Each structure stands twice: as structure tokens, then as C-alpha cells.
Amino acid sequence: MSTKHLITHLRHIDIAMPDFEAQHAFYTDMWGLTETHSDSGVSFLAAEGSPEQYVVRLRRDVQKRMDLVSFGAATPTDVDTLTERLTVQGVKLVHEPRPLTTPGGGYGVRFFDGDGRVVEVSADVVTRTHRKIEERESIPVRLSHVVMNSPNPEQTVAWYVKHLDFRLSDTLRIGSKGEFMWFLRCNPLHHSFAIARGPHVALHHASFEMRGVDEFMRGTGRMLRGEVEKVWGPGRHHAGDNTFSYFLDPAGNTVEYTTELELVDEDTWHPSVHDLTNPEIIDQWGTANQMNEFVAGRSFNDVDPGLFIAPPL
Incomplete structure (x- = not known):
């Protein structure tokens, strides 16, 4: 019998780099992602076939780094349950569960994994209007x-x-x-x-x-x-x-x-x-x-x- 698991799916990957313009042009003009939100030196890029608000976040920085990897949970209660488990197990939190201010909002927690990467787990993120990718349309789903x-x-x-x-x-x-x-x-x-x-x-x-x-x-x-x-x-x-x-x-x-x-x-x-x-x-x-x-x-x-x-x- 299957057991319920608190993490449901992969949401997005967030990366930073000095040459923001070149990176932005590549992911939009060549790779096939769509910018849905932007601010000064930050761009949120969606895949046309995905209900996720964005699948890649680009951020300008003097250093190249991976900002975080994000996963989904079914409910805010599951986010809280996971946080309680991580706290008991001694995992270092970046921040406690709280409302998110990124596109789509939601409720999420951030923490460091064993290697020092930042991981985000969130729920109640508003889905975006997406569409079926058509035959011969060579962009990411x-x-x-x-x-x-x-x-x-x-x-x-x-x-x-x-x-x-x-x-x-x-x-x-x-x-x-x-x-x-x-x-x-x-x-x-x-x-x-x-x-x-x-x-x-x-x-x-x-x-x-x-x-x-x-x-x-x-x-x-x-x-x-x-x-x-x-x-x-x-x-x-x-x-x-x-x-x-x-x-x-x-x-x-x-x-x-x-x-x-x-x-x-x-x-x-x-x-x-x-x-x-x-x-x-x-x-x-x-x-x-x-x-x-x-x-x-x-x-x-x-x-x-x-x-x-x-x-x-």
C-alpha cells in the first residue's frame, strides 16, 4: 500500500550570474521559456505547458551561484509537518514557514541541505494559466x-x-x-x-x-x-x-x-x-x-x- 509523502513535485530552479542579459536572452529567445514577471535584475521564467508560475528564476549577482531548488507540498499543513520534522532532526532553517512574496504567493519554508544548498518547500502557490504544447512546437512543457x-x-x-x-x-x-x-x-x-x-x-x-x-x-x-x-x-x-x-x-x-x-x-x-x-x-x-x-x-x-x-x- 502506498504511503503519503509530504513532497509532491519539483517546482523551480533559481540561479544567479553576473551576465544577466546574456542568460536572459538564452533562456527566452533560444531555450523557449516565457518571462512572466520581472524586476530589476530578476526574471521569472515559465514553461508554457506547466501550471507552475515559473520553472527558472534568473538573478543578477557578482557571483555565479545556485540560489535554491524548490519542491511542492500538497497543503500548508504538510509544510508545517515537514518543518517540525526537520527541526527535530537538526536541519538548519533559512526561515520558518511563512507567506511567500514570489509570483503566485503561497506558503513555504527554506532550509539548507547537508551540502549547504538552499531548498524551498511550498504549498498553496497559485497556478498560472498554461496551455497544451502543439505538435512540432519545440519549447519546454x-x-x-x-x-x-x-x-x-x-x-x-x-x-x-x-x-x-x-x-x-x-x-x-x-x-x-x-x-x-x-x-x-x-x-x-x-x-x-x-x-x-x-x-x-x-x-x-x-x-x-x-x-x-x-x-x-x-x-x-x-x-x-x-x-x-x-x-x-x-x-x-x-x-x-x-x-x-x-x-x-x-x-x-x-x-x-x-x-x-x-x-x-x-x-x-x-x-x-x-x-x-x-x-x-x-x-x-x-x-x-x-x-x-x-x-x-x-x-x-x-x-x-x-x-x-x-x-x-
Whole structure:
């Protein structure tokens, strides 16, 4: 029998960077997001197919950093229940549950995870009017998942399982080099969050769901024609069964177009360990460029200077 979980879904990823204008132009003109709200040096970007007020928040700052990752809860009571649990478990809060002043309002709490990232959990955020993405329309439907680098990934995975009740879907390993990525879910999607082994704490990548394979390929082609640096793809993963094309945004963050992420049966799913020495595990289609040190290095990203420091917004 399924058990109720306090976190329901992924909401948005908030990032900061010095060259705000270049980043804003990329996400709106190239990547396909829509600005719904803005202020001086801050932009809230929605995916046309998503009811979330925004899926990416850009903020101008002298330093590049990840401000926070946000997840949803069903009710304000669930936010309070989670906060009580975190407090008892010794998790450091950024702020107590309170009304939010970001687009859509709502009620939320912020806290630091074990690596020092800021996590927000909120409820009662007003949904935005969204629409069905049409055939051949190569813009994101929603934010699919985010992946974080950690130099202590086993501890980080255990933190999210213990404190936020994420469930392990699958693990990747590279032969004798051992395990290096853990896929975590908070609903029947194979993963909304994942942790990768990296040399330092940083954003690994943010992934955006497309309408289907044709729209995924059209979006991939738009990036290639626009000479956006490709990291890896196009291909199709084995774990999660989703397509992938990875690119670098102007600030050097890796972003992904994907589609057809697997849905799992929460009551019967059993995690597996997939070995990337098998080429079909890396890419079922065999169409992507080779997974190598170049690909891995791009996704290590820069050291995040914002650990255990609350963002100003």
C-alpha cells in the first residue's frame, strides 16, 4: 500500500550570474521559456505547458551561484509537518514557514541541505494559466528534473531519503570505478532529482521536458544551428528511458532537453544498478557522442560560492 509523502513535485530552479542579459536572452529567445514577471535584475521564467508560475528564476549577482531548488507540498499543513520534522532532526532553517512574496504567493519554508544548498518547500502557490504544447512546437512543457554534484554523494542521497522522504529509483556505476549517480523520485516519475559524484558541490544540470521525440529533436536542432555548445547527445538513456541532449547556457550551467521520462509503479518498483561500461546503458540509440572526460568535466560546473548562504531573494 502506498504511503503519503509530504513532497509532491519539483517546482523551480533559481540561479544567479553576473551576465544577466546574456542568460536572459538564452533562456527566452533560444531555450523557449516565457518571462512572466520581472524586476530589476530578476526574471521569472515559465514553461508554457506547466501550471507552475515559473520553472527558472534568473538573478543578477557578482557571483555565479545556485540560489535554491524548490519542491511542492500538497497543503500548508504538510509544510508545517515537514518543518517540525526537520527541526527535530537538526536541519538548519533559512526561515520558518511563512507567506511567500514570489509570483503566485503561497506558503513555504527554506532550509539548507547537508551540502549547504538552499531548498524551498511550498504549498498553496497559485497556478498560472498554461496551455497544451502543439505538435512540432519545440519549447519546454515543464521542468523535468535537476541533478546536483556532491563530493560526498552517498551522504547526500541518504540526507534526501531521510529528511525529505525521496525514494531511490536507480543507480549508475562505471565498472570498477564504482557508483556515481543516484536517481531520486518524489512521485511516480522515475526521477525529479538526482545526485552525481563530483569534485565539489554544484549544479550538474537542469532538464526540461519536451512534448515528444519530434519536438525534442527540433529543439536540439535549434541549439545546434544556433551554435550553442553541445555537451552530449542526442541519445536515449537506459535508466529512466528518457531522451537527452545536453548544452551549456552562457553562464556554463548544463541544461538538457528530454522527453518520455519513465513512470514507475511506486508499490512494486525495485531499484537497479546500471553499469555504463555497457554502451546500451549509456545510450540505447547509439547516436550520442562518446561519454568521456570532456562530457563529465562540463557537468562538474564551477564551485558554488553560495553554500550555507541564503540568497537575498
